[in-house]
Amino acid sequence: MNDFHGVGAIVTGGTGGIGAATATLLRERGARVAVLDRRIDDAPDGVHAVRCDITDPAAVDEAVATAVDRLGSLDVLVNNAGIGAVGDIAQNDDAEWARVLDVNVTGIARVTRAALPHLLRSPHPAIVNTCSAVAYVGVRQRALYSASKGAVHALTLAMAADHAADGIRVNAVAPGTADTPWVARLLEGADDPDTAARALRARQPLGRLVTAEEVADAIASLASPTAGATTGTILRVDGGMTSLRL
Template sequence: MSTFDGLVAVVTGGASGIGAAIATRLHDDGAHVVVLDRDLPAGEPAPVPGLPDDVRGLRADVTDSEGVRAAVEQVVAAYGQIDILVNNAGIGAQGTVADNDDAEWARVLDVNVVGMARASRACLPHLRASEHAAIVNVSSIAATAGLPQRALYTASKGAVLALTRAMAADHVREGIRVNCVSPGTVDTPWIGRLLDAADDPGAERAALEARQPHERLVDPTEVAGAVAYLASPASTSTVGVSLAVDGGMHELRLRPR
């Protein structure tokens, strides 16, 4: 019997990058998986390019409360339940505290923080009916380590970490476990675009690799493995934690070579 047999998982931002790796891992472990992503076509649940054939996708933008609610109801209509929500949808931001205007601050926080609240709010009534309910939020090493040129992004992911703990306290006695995963720098399309825009992409990649103690970027499948652990029905005493997947970046202080 697979870990998630008979369970239904929703993954926001699941059409690419970390979200796609999470959707694939939960599917491979037995879950029925539906990804919500603003880049998918509108309409009924449909296969998602690049994901296993029986993973389904729905168009939904986490900044649109009604759109998220409607997509969640489509999932329930198709599968009868929701047991797992992975709040993965997010966007990046660069610069110091002075480099982004008010509109950009509002845009990033709306996606990265309020978007998680919207998806959770829509799923909560269905999660309360599940015997194996779990929410996993995707935070970041940026929530706990001061990274240069990431003020806005760091603020959003710090909020995700705090939100995770508050949600865990609110819902643990309803039988809903809430945790988060905090990756280091992950080898995703967004990081690829940043590297492509750098003056020296090779040197920039080497610098990103070097700041993680295991000296490489995190693979999306490693983040997916952590999410699978946190969402698993076998992890019933794991509540309100942040699980680092960062090659030791948060805890280790190695001497220079």
Template structure:
């Protein structure tokens, strides 16, 4: 199949200097889009990606970066709200300050960037917002109470935004990745008592038997952001190796 073309479109990707965000920015660019990356540290980015320093927990920083990106790009057609942070633990483990911080970045970060980008998206004939959500929004995962709560809010926010802006011609969707091979997951594995056993458990949790790759999530984001998905809005697309929907029987003992 011919790759979906994004020629002439202008995209902004938050948290785009590593992991899923970087894979997405690179794929959008490879398919013809002009891409601006908003990140706390965009210094590692290379051309043709445009880097802008932004902290999604600071409204003034977001507004300045979005305005700068829109000026350099000549508008905004696609917004990928990918910036986020993780957390582990039960409700007994995370202090209030950490709850405020994670929700501020993972949920309000989407609000701030979308709010700043909306005037530009309203001028686009192919406006699309894609939010990075998680399987944690729809499945009960152990030791992820705070993270799951933040991603549950992202899912609900995606649906509400889709309803609010569909008549303005702005589509809003999200992707729900499973466990992805990213720097954050790598750090979790490194901190485990037995990293090899922990990796094996994470692999086994997904029916495909392996972690999702950042490029696979990026491909889903690129589709939802493209004009090829013009009739898709208010949708959460799982990219989770079958984790959300499949219930496999245990393999019989040899």
């Protein structure tokens, strides 16, 4: 497929997990791709890697400008960068709440704000945010993380409404539990990693974790110029986690 031929795309959090899979897929389908991440040594082959901490407004402005300069144009923004959090409402202090919301929610605002002038010049601009299944269903020990992804859900719809008249499509993907480095670290820290892994698989009706590549495929489908009538959509890629009860 070459539906992204001539398209310039930025993927935040693009050096690992879902971000790396997305950057790789977009490049394979013809896009010129830049990834923004705090650590860029492991960036996928063939992409422009730009070091960026999305909690730093000045760094975001500079990184986006650098990425667009290297790409030549910007047509697609994938707001994928995010961090996790474990615990009930009492287990994360105010500083941790501020840190997670700063990355997962305000980070989207910072990067999008910097990208908007460039997207407005595109003939087919698109933004895709990474949400989560926990924006739809209550999951134990995910209070802070769920709050942040619930905010991403609402923010996506508000952005889609704000920028429809500009021709900028805004959508999101909501993965279930995915086979990513963060989940791997979560399992490593469990008292019984094997039991914890079985529990994660069991809560998704398909009986397995979602792959990063499956989420990347959903992101690409929403970002593609061929999806010109799709905006304000939250696409669930969750193995049935939020909608099926077997």
